[in-house]
Amino acid sequence: MRIVLQPIGYVEDYLIEEICERMYLLNFKVDCRFKRKVISPCELKGFDGKEFVSFELLDPLYEIVKGEDFDFYTGLTNYAIYVPGGQTVYGIVKKYDGRGVAMISLYRLRQGAGKKSLLLNRAVKEFIHEFGHYLGLGHCRGLLCVMNSSGSLAGVDLKNPLFCPVCLTKIYIEQMKKWFSCFLRKNLKIRRYLMSIEALKGS
């Protein structure tokens, strides 16, 4: 699984580097890279000079990065992201042909985070949360599970940067299903190939 982290506008280097280093929390093998080159927020739709105002910003982000080698691409920004209805969100994610593109906003996560470590912990949890959505997980009722929806920062601080056993099992079942359907498809191709050889022999 290839993951790329990308600053959208100015983002402190340590945040991106440390999130990459904490990928071991995901519990499975990933290859994480981060970019120092910043994408300007003005390149993305829905940016009014101060904040992102739309879900549509993921489409232009995907257009910019789609030629790159990744499974899950995450932009990190200090700007706020608003969804219809006027609420700010911590992050959004969307799938494009099986690949995931997410955007995480540090705007609200910074509130009351005097220490670097607190902001980092919150950002890591938000990253893993969006990654969980990419893997097919919905929200979890477990208050300590990273997939809890946690509207408040107190909720974000309470939960762990980990999938609970129920969510982890769901991920493994989804992965097994994908692996199995891929195996069946390959098997079918091999069977068709062998049958065509047999037919040639018979003719």
Ligand SMILES: [Zn+2]
């Ligand atoms: Zn969520």
Ligand SMILES: [Zn+2]
């Ligand atoms: Zn859970």
